[in-house]
Amino acid sequence: MAPLHMVHKPYKIPESVLVVIHTPALEVLLIQRADTAQGVEHWQSVTGSKDHWDEPWEATAAREVQEETGIDVQAPGCRLTDWGLENHYDIWPQWRHRYAPDVSRNRERVFGLCVPAAVPVVLNPREHVRFQWLPWLDAADLCFSASNAEACLWLPRLSVVDGG
Template identity: 75%
Template sequence: MSSQATARPFKIPQSVLVVVHTPAREVLLIRRADGGEHWQSVTGSKDREDEAWEATAAREVWEETGIDVQAPGCVLADWYLENVYDIWPQWRHRYAPGVVFNHERIFGLCVPVGTPVVLSPREHVAYQWLPWREAADRCFSASNAEACLLLPRFSGAAAAP
């Protein structure tokens, strides 16, 4: 088998960040499997350039947590916000040569209290539900912390104060 056949395609520098939360604004954080105390919301890149943002968000939530965004009581909302940030140098090899910036679209996913979480063990090793302010403090990424802090603005009138 040639090295071309086994080479992984470059990652697309367009990703989603999905703040999974309950109506009471308890936020789901997941801890990365690649070491450290890196707690975060669901994140992930598009599989194809033409993949819709919503499709990427739904796929990543399913892959990382086992939550179906179309399940009863779940509401996926595009916040129509994007972050543009430098790709960390240790991860740039995953992208085409010269790619140094990623565009990240932010979503919220409201789920019923008690929604089961099934982690993908190759990506994440633990999860926890935290009040939105505590979740923001726990996130290792500044853009993820900011998204948690925006939750009251985007979570709707039905959410608890």
Template identity: 65%
Template sequence: MSQYKIPESVLVVIYTPALDVLLIERADKPGFWQSVTGSKDTPDEALLTTAIREVAEETGIDATQFALRDWQISNVYEIYPVWRHRYAPGVTQNTEHVFGLCVSPDVTVRLAPREHVQYQWLPWQTAADRCFSASNAEAILLLPEFNQN
């Protein structure tokens, strides 16, 4: 595996049928709340595989047991300078692919303590307001349109 992150990632909005959204707080940036995100491990890793792996790694949730959907939305954004050292020299943009995962309201969440320190379930509008990432907030605001429980 390369020493650098691949600048292609997934964003997985995890939500309940009542449209409560799971947000997790980053361990390396207290106060930065987000949905599950993560880069492909290899250039040829399928995006669905990346989404399933990242959800399991970050929340302990088995996405294969719930309705995981590719929303067919891609965002290209500038990588925050604080995280650019993780990418190859000269890489400044990432392509993020958005997924939605509808889970039961009683699903157990087990955070990866090195990545996230706490989680909360919030109504979708409140969750969108809490996200530090504009693309994450925009994805959450689309939730009513993509919700298919």
């Protein structure tokens, strides 16, 4: 067995999800990243990479929502919807070390998750330090990622709030 200092964590898969969590009133949950520079506030929706190449998009979305917010997408009153949108973008330089050396682009699938207004949120403190619920336009303005802001702007047209 290799010494502990030589054990290599597997590279991240450059396929991820973006999940816009919202209420029927179109209030959006934003979470603040923990791994940013002092004094910098990066607010975002839930994001995360597949654990393995053949993991279904919905499974990735459900897992990431659970890991980052404690919300169970199958709980009563919750509805996860694949919006059928994908973003392709360059991986930011500060996060490139997480990927194989020849990987520079990521494919991101966009989902919406409608939740009851009073759903409890439990953050993973290693990943996020605060959360807030905002009207969809205010959330779009606060997102540090352009693709996340755009997803918030799509919310009124793509959200499923009637359970059907």
